[in-house]
Amino acid sequence: MDFEREITLKTGRCVKVFANAVQNHSRMAFELIVLVKDPGENTFYPPIGPNHSKYWQLKRLNEQLAGILQLRHSGISDKDLKQILSDVEEMVAASEAST
Numbered sequence: 001m002d003f004e005r006e007i008t009l010k011t012g013r014c015v016k017v018f019a020n021a022v023q024n025h026s027r028m029a030f031e032l033i034v035l036v037k038d039p040g041e042n043t044f045y046p047p048i049g050p051n052h053s054k055y056w057q058l059k060r061l062n063e064q065l066a067g068i069l070q071l072r073h074s075g076i077s078d079k080d081l082k083q084i085l086s087d088v089e090e091m092v093a094a095s096e097a098s099t
Contacts, residue, residue, distance in 0.1 A: 003091050005084060007076055012039035015074045019067075019088045021095035028096040030088050032067025036074050047074045 003019035035044035
């Protein structure tokens with residue numbers, strides 16, 4: 001993973017975000033993996049599972065948009081969301097510059 005961030009929310013929920021820079025046709029893009037763990041849980045899991053109302057919308061999106069949707073439904077604040085996306089875009093720009 002090129003990028004990893006862990007955020008603990010006020011509710012005690014822990015959100016882990018992983019990102020990779022990937023070559024997408026002629027340009028660099030990113031792939032996001034979002035996992036959450038609620039207090040009292042032992043394992044991390046995706047915020048949108050098969051029983052979630054947005055699951056089928058998630059399956060129709062490309063990898064980038066699906067990751068952003070998962071991030072929005074993880075419970076993090078808009079400020080943290082913007083910061084993470086900004087950091088990921090910087091990582092992609094750095095990867096693009098190095099190739």
